Amino acid sequence: MDFKKEIQKLKKELDVAIVAHFYQKDEVFDMADITGDSLELAKRGMAAPQKNIIFCGVGFMGQSLKVLAPEKRVMMPKIACCAMAKMIDVQYFNENLKTLNDAGIKNEDILPITYINSSAEVKAEVGKMGGLVCTSSNAFKIITRGLESGKKIFFVPDRCLGQNFANQMKLKSAVVGIDDIEDVKEADIICFNGFCSVHQLFTTDDIDFYREKYPDILIAVHPECDPAIVDKADFSGSTSQLIKYITEEISPDQKVAVGTEYNMVNRLRPKNTYVLSSTKPECPTMNETVLEDLYNNLLSIKNGTFENEIIIPEETEKYAKIALNRMFEV
Numbered sequence: 219m220d221f222k223k224e225i226q227k228l229k230k231e232l233d234v235a236i237v238a239h240f241y242q243k244d245e246v247f248d249m250a251d252i253t254g255d256s257l258e259l260a261k262r263g264m265a266a267p268q269k270n271i272i273f274c275g276v277g278f279m280g281q282s283l284k285v286l287a288p289e290k291r292v293m294m295p296k297i298a299c300c301a302m303a304k305m306i307d308v309q310y311f312n313e314n315l316k317t318l319n320d321a322g323i324k325n326e327d328i329l330p331i332t333y334i335n336s337s338a339e340v341k342a343e344v345g346k347m348g349g350l351v352c353t354s355s356n357a358f359k360i361i362t363r364g365l366e367s368g369k370k371i372f373f374v375p376d377r378c379l380g381q382n383f384a385n386q387m388k389l390k391s392a393v394v395g396i397d398d399i400e401d402v403k404e405a406d407i408i409c410f411n412g413f414c415s416v417h418q419l420f421t422t423d424d425i426d427f428y429r430e431k432y433p434d435i436l437i438a439v440h441p442e443c444d445p446a447i448v449d450k451a452d453f454s455g456s457t458s459q460l461i462k463y464i465t466e467e468i469s470p471d472q473k474v475a476v477g478t479e480y481n482m483v484n485r486l487r488p489k490n491t492y493v494l495s496s497t498k499p500e501c502p503t504m505n506e507t508v509l510e511d512l513y514n515n516l517l518s519i520k521n522g523t524f525e526n527e528i529i530i531p532e533e534t535e536k537y538a539k540i541a542l543n544r545m546f547e548v
Contacts, residue, residue, distance in 0.1 A: 221509035225249055228516040235266040236512070237283075238274035240457050240482040241504040246274050246295075246512060247481070255457040256334050257353045260286055272515050273528075274507050276300040281338040284528040285538045292528040293518070295511035298503035302335050302442075305412035306375035311343050314394050314410055318372070321399050328408075329369040331360060333376050335414075338530050338538045340374065345541035352545060354441050355456035357383050361407065363548045365389075370405065375412030382441045382448050383407070417442035419499045420477040425450045428475040428492065437494065438463055439477030447477060457482065464491065479504070 222245070229236070229251075237259045238250035247253060252262045256279045263271050264287040271290050273280040276298045284292040315325060330349035332340055341351055349372075352360035361383055364371050373380035377393045384391035384407040392398075392405035402408055420443050428435050438453040438460055448454045453463050457478065464474055464486050476483045477494040479501050484493075493499060518525035530538070 221513045234270040235268040236272045241479040278303045280528045294526045295515040296507040298506040302414045328372050329364050330372045332374050341541045342534045342537035345537035350544035351541045371407045374410035377409040380409035381445045414442040416499050416501045432473050435473040
């Protein structure tokens with residue numbers, strides 16, 4: 219079967235918009251009506267006139283769109299789970315809070331901020347505590363606003379993102395379960411011990427290799443990378459910020475090695491762009507979705523079965539939306 223041809227036919231027949239994250243395979247990415255990073259997809263998915271949205275990404279992304287636009291039917295060709303988002307759930311969130319409480323830090327002195335790479339359930343817990351969501355592109359603003367409360371920031375789930383922004387802001391950070399509890403008590407930003415497995419692939423040796431091979435090369439990385447990588451890079455930014463930097467802000471003749479997911483890097487520009495890794499940094503869960511999955515999802519709309527629809531309990535949706543809306547207010 220020519221899945222591409224059949225997908226195009228079904229798109230014309232149905233009231234549906236396909237959205238795809240930058241990390242999706244080319245074959246899936248090319249089928250999308252809307253492309254972007256996780257926040258951009260949620261915002262543009264909300265604004266799309268279509269009632270049905272097929273979200274090609276990972277689970278937390280489909281959940282975020284459903285929370286923000288409960289009137290829409292949100293489905294996913296494959297409900298793949300972001301490994302980082304899977305590292306934290308409500309139980310782990312509360313266990314970390316208890317560790318802080320046992321160290322003498324009361325809940326009323328903590329403001330939780332969750333990276334958008336987290337489940338709706340975790341977002342809801344953050345919302346109940348007066349906290350808010352952030353993305354890698356707006357984390358600086360969100361953390362800055364959060365610190366105005368005078369409380370300690372409890373940043374979940376990505377320790378690297380929390381540490382990198384703490385370093386950028388000249389603040390103290392510490393990771394629960396890794397750093398000494400006295401360091402945790404003194405920290406301005408207390409981080410949960412989660413991480414992105416793809417962005418952990420990049421090493422300082424990779425940077426040294428490219429600088430030795432191409433003395434004038436620039437290094438651009440995502441802030442989910444380890445702080446040692448970000449410190450040695452020429453530029454660090456979110457997915458959208460990396461794209462803008464590489465395609466608009468530097469010369470096409472300028473060589474650049476990029477520390478983020480392979481599929482996106484491979485599409486950036488045809489020349490002078492390198493992947494900052496000796497291995498292929500492909501997100502395994504993002505790459506679970508294939509054309510056949512997308513075709514079957516569209517077919518389920520036509521048949522009225524609506525496979526892999528995102529359903530969120532009412533209370534979870536309520537508090538997760540509060541946390542997300544606090545981000546939009548900032």
